[in-house]
Amino acid sequence: MELLLVSVLNGLLYGMLLFMLASGLTLIFSIMGVLNFAHASLYMLGAYFAYEISRRVGFWVALVIAPLLCGLLGALIETYGLRKAHRHGHVAELLFTFGLAFIVEKLVLMVWGPTAVPYRVPPELDFTLFSVYGTHVSAYRGFILLISAAMFAAIWLLLTRTRMGFVIQASLSHPDMVASLGHNVPRVFTTVFAGGAALAGLAGVIGGNYLVTEPAMAFSMGPIVFVVVVFGGLGSLAGCFIASLIMGFVQTFAVVLDISPADLLARLGVAVTPATPLAEVLRVPLPRIGPFLPFLLMVFMLLVRPRGLLGTRDT
Amino acid sequence: MSGATIRRRGGARRTWWGSWAWFSALGLAVLLPWIIFDWRHGRHDGFAVALLTQTAIMSVFALSYNMLSGQSGLLSFGHAVFLGLPAYVTIHVMNAIAAGHLWIPEELLPLVGGISGLLFAALFGYPTTRQRATAFAMITFGIGELVTAAATMFQGFFGGEGGVTADRALNTSLLGLSYEPAIEVYYLALAWTVIAVVLMRLLARTPLGRMAEACRDNHERVRFLGYDPHGIRFCQFALSGFFAGIAGALYAMTYEIVTYDAVGATLSGNALFMTFIGGVGVFWGPIVGAVLVVIMQSWVGLVSNAWQIYVGVLFIAMVMYAPGGLAGLIVLHGPVWQEGRIQALLLSYARVALPGLLAVLGFVALVELGSSVMLGEHEKGAVRLFGGALDPASPWLWGGGAALLLIGGSIARRQGRALAARWALIAEGTSAG
Structure with a gap:
């Protein structure tokens, strides 16, 4: 019970963090058709910007400024990079973002060095909020949940209550029609890209000190976010939300449940000995398969149902 | 896909300078170890030979990648899997030969890599090639991550952190060579590079190669004509795995160690960089890219910590301003x-x-x-x-x-x-x- 409660909380936290990244990526992917490899790089930059700002000014300023910087960067990338690459088709766009992600990682490596920087939780939030069964839940976790819930509400209101939101929603499912109706689709593109980048930056600000801020964080987070987007389905924020939570729970529970296929077989009365075929595969405990599971789920989903959980069209 | 804009020009018309260029490139590759010769010590320059061997391996790898990206319009983000897994297989086979369980002539080891590459590519490729475009890109990306994760997980086959090592002096040479000096491995790699290049060149001219190009440009029309696009993509994928496998075997023989770097994202990314910097629309484009990237990696890497940034910037510049790559620019003239x-x-x-x-x-x-x-x-x-x-x-x-x-x-x-x-x-x- 104790394990379950703590794991649910952790899974929820990780899932919300994932959703903050994946929501922007889903919008960008659905509307522009670009799978943005550099999305996780903006998440990383958000964390590093926040580290630099909070070191000099303070965490609360960083919370506002760093996402804005990322948003600005996103707008610049879209206007001066993607739009040019777009003339050569979707492949060029995809390659452009891939190259960008590569360069950002190397630049971060150059500027901040290969080891993690000491980006810490602000002291105001560094206390125990409450304890469950002896496990302390820090106030910062509550803060992350609060921020991500607020962001979720903000996106929801923006998309369902504002004119811009309607245009974006329409662009999700019928981009050509929106253009035919005389809306400025390039501006929608820039807005969505900048907004997604800002969200990724925000995730970096609050995730960077919760997890770790290092040059490898983009390449460890990026693939998981891809998985979420594909799993949830194109053009569906709700699918993206569900997929984020599923991935969050899968990742967390895979770490705490220490069982292997061999244990399950043993329960069924089949003993696994070193002589059994595939003994090594069967004896791998679940925590070690943890990083493996999301990709397995994604490949499976793409093969069985290419449009994802709640997707409206094929990837 | 981008095929329409970067189509190969004049492929059917053979010009005398076309074959002349191929033979002079081959001549240069054969003679270079003797041109860059360490006369003071009377032996080959180790660095140069290592560089040349790496160029040969990467050329085959990049060309095999171009069978997907250039010919078939399939953008793979996990191509290193089909170099790395065969490299593991080869190094295990080498150990088995050394232990006396097996007897395979050393010259034919790349064939072992090739066949295992073919099998792995057929295994992963059958479901993967049902998709195309972005879905294909993502599945290959996922497979790349999967195999990398597996490589750190299963000690028996992948050897964990330290990888698997072997000694390439196996005493099973048909030519009586020991393959202990690096120069002998270089000429073996060069010979297999020539074989692979010729085969890939011929394959591009078969009906399969032509249909792959047609699939890239308009897969619906291909289907309408009564062909099976999935089958065509699958064959291209499997054959591409075969050639990547040859590169993998040469990799294992050259370095005598295979770690999970060989299946990793960095190498997959390198395939992309080499192919797109060199040019996807021209057959020899990826070779140009491979030469350039290897040079940047080793020569520029010697003097600068930032060589990867240069590669990345060059790649982005190519993607944005010259989607045909260097070879495309040359052919244009x-x-x-x-x-x-x-x-x-x-x-x-x-x-x-x-x-x-x-x-x-x-x-x-x-x-x-x-x-x-x-x-x-x-x-x-x-x-x-x-x-x-x-x-x-x-x-x-x-x-x-x-x-x-x-x-x-x-x-x-x-x-x-x-x-x-x-x-x-x-x-x-x-x-x-």
């Missing part, structure tokens, strides 16, 4: 050259190249200054730039670099537009237009 009108362009080129060079110089200066300042805490030492030791704190250097980049860049940009106009004028009269 063929018709103009043949009609003897290239002189009319030379002045325009000089006008772009000079400020362009200054801009590149400024960019390199900025990156190197930045890298020296940032690394200053970790690696003490003066900045060596353009032959002299410089003070990285001097604002004049930074200002100068930025000025070079901005001024040179803007002039080059303006002259670039003039060049494009001039090019259009000249190309009008030739078949290049």
